[in-house]
Amino acid sequence: MFWLHAALIYVSFFSGCSAEENVRQPTEDVMVVEGQPTKLSCTFDTTDLSPYLFWYKQPPNGNPVLMxxxxxxxxxETVNEFKGRFHARLNVTAKSFPMTIQRVRLSDSAVYYCALRPTVTEGYTAPLQKV
Structure with a gap:
């Protein structure tokens, strides 16, 4: 068994976002048995009629990577490295964007972020938030 970490990010921390826009994720660690599936929760609020939602993975001692x-x-759009075992489903009515990881591997151990705005730009090397 090992741990996956879900982190809370409020979109209002990022430029261009209003107080009515945010995402919510449980802040507790998720214990997972290798080879089993797991689901990471994400709910959101926004006044944007056509928002984009994002999932990021931040490995230990690494930088966040768009998934x-x-x-x-x-x-x-799914980054090639995450095609196959990682599936995020957007439910507009429930305002949720949960991600399922199939056949969890030890290498999946990381902090996972859900966001309403792009939070990592290409070439950016510093972590967005200390966890």
């Missing part, structure tokens, strides 16, 4: 982005009309 997936999806918009309200169904356009989805």
């Amino acid at each position: 997936q982005r999806k918009d309200m009309i169904g356009v989805k």
Whole structure:
């Protein structure tokens, strides 16, 4: 068994966001048995009629890496490294964007972030938030 970490990020920390926009994730660690699936929760509030949602992975002692982005009309982009075992499903009615990890591996141990705005730009090397 090992731990996956879910972190809380409020979108209002990022420029261009209003107080009405935020994401919520449980802040507790998730204990997972290797080879089993797990689900990471993410709910959101926004006044944007067509927002983009994002999942990021930050490995221990590493920088956040974009995993997936999806918009309200169904356009989805998944980084090649995360295709296959990582699936995020956007539920507009429930305002949720949970991610399921199939056949969890030890290398999946990390902090996972859900966001309403892009939070990592290409070439950026410093962590966004100390965890």
